[in-house]
Amino acid sequence: MEKTVKIxxxxxxxxxxxxxxxxxxxxxGGFVFYGPSRRNVTIPQAVEIKNKFSQGIGSVxxxxxxxxxxxxxxxxxxxxxxxxxxxxxxxxxxxVNIPVWYAVNLTNLSDLQEKAGFLLELPExxxxxxxxxxxxxGSFGSGKTFDWSSAAKQIRNKELLKDRSFILAGGLNPSNxxxxxxxxxxxxxxxxxxxxxxxxxxxxxxxxxxxxVKKDE
Numbered sequence: 527m528e529k530t531v532k533i534x535x536x537x538x539x540x541x542x543x544x545x546x547x548x549x550x551x552x553x554x555g556g557f558v559f560y561g562p563s564r565r566n567v568t569i570p571q572a573v574e575i576k577n578k579f580s581q582g583i584g585s586v587x588x589x590x591x592x593x594x595x596x597x598x599x600x601x602x603x604x605x606x607x608x609x610x611x612x613x614x615x616x617x618x619x620x621x622v623n624i625p626v627w628y629a630v631n632l633t634n635l636s637d638l639q640e641k642a643g644f645l646l647e648l649p650e651x652x653x654x655x656x657x658x659x660x661x662x663x664g665s666f667g668s669g670k671t672f673d674w675s676s677a678a679k680q681i682r683n684k685e686l687l688k689d690r691s692f693i694l695a696g697g698l699n700p701s702n703x704x705x706x707x708x709x710x711x712x713x714x715x716x717x718x719x720x721x722x723x724x725x726x727x728x729x730x731x732x733x734x735x736x737x738x739v740k741k742d743e
Contacts, residue, residue, distance in 0.1 A: 535718075536555075538575050539727075547732070559589050559592075560588070569599060573604070594618055610626060614628055626656045632677070658714070675709065681710060692711075692712045703715055
């Protein structure tokens with residue numbers, strides 16, 4: 527029997543999208559706090575959306591090289607998880623009190639060790655705050671996958687993932703998510719552009735995505 531894979535729908539921008547996640551039975555909703563992103567939201571906008579989540583749906587604040595003030599503001603606003611791309615400073619780790627997911631954008635297989643190897647050097651008190659590793663394509667939000675077949679034998683063997691959740695991101699959509707799960711056996715699948723329509727998230731694509739993940743094959 528396949529293990530239960532959790533589902534994160536990322537890049538939420540509209541209040542009605544909370545209802546899509548509720549209906550689909552998603553596990554996490556993600557919000558992007560990064561000015562250059564077309565999915566960027568303010569903290570008040572994100573709070574309005576996450577306050578409509580059903581009980582049990584976790585809120586993930588997605589950041590890029592965040593400063594301590596932003597992290598503290600996000601934590602004070604009640605987000606459940608802090609996701610960090612690029613630089614994760616010791617100052618941020620010292621300040622944060624919610625679980626951290628660190629994201630690595632793969633352009634080749636050596637990137638996981640090269641970009642996240644610093645985690646192995648952290649003091650135990652800081653290292654244990656990092657509860658998940660997000661393995662993403664070369665550019666976050668690109669809608670492109672990395673080479674799953676080549677990565678499959680290596681990702682799960684990395685010491686970096688020991689005792690941490692493995693979140694698979696980058697180019698997932700309803701048509702390929704089961705293959706990603708089969709090859710890489712993630713704990714969480716993370717989708718954004720793969721469930722978008724012309725104006726934000728598409729309800730039917732979210733439902734289709736979650737049904738594919740949950741369907742036993």
